[in-house]
Amino acid sequence: MTSPAGSRLRRFGLRRRRDETGPERVEADREPAEPAEPGVVPIARARPRQRVTVEGEVRIIALRPHADVPTLDLELWDGADALHLVWLGRRSIPGISAGAHLRATGRVTVQRGTRTIFNPAYEVIGTSRGPHG
Template identity: 50%
Template structure:
């Protein structure tokens, strides 16, 4: 089912849509408004891309003795992992925060990942 078909189905049955489906639709709509951003579901391996969305989780996870901040970015179409090597924390990188990230997409263990992406924090809704 295409994204537009799914959106039309939700339009016809707004009462039956779950809170999660509603939130996903809002994220997809917000991502579409950001010029130059690619939906996570459309990211191609080994290509540069810009993505935008909301951080679902942020963890400190050492990799081979190197501190690493890992975050999961959700845009309504899917998730991409953002990994900053050599960092213990990054100001502003926290769950619930919106951001735009730019970098090279890699497939790691079946997950889309951006290593050391450039990022721009975005205003939270209502700010």
């Protein structure tokens, strides 16, 4: 969910980084990180209507009530790009919190310009404190 102000700020940061580190570093920042597990796709390569398995760290969690139905929405970041995972009818999921590392599988859609997977199958890989803890 990028606002016009957010994209201007991102472009400013890229220009600033380019000045400090050279164009090679900026290009390297745009390259998606290659996942360690076979079958896992970098988020940047996840296309609409494609069934994918992605892996990353939970950065943001939000509970969004929508017409009397709770909706758990989180942003998954793989180090290069992000997408949203949305569970309809859920207020929380044990083991999922900010900093948790997840592997999720589902079909990619685009909602309000953001890649989203609704009700994905998921596996909690670990947390930022270490595996399982």
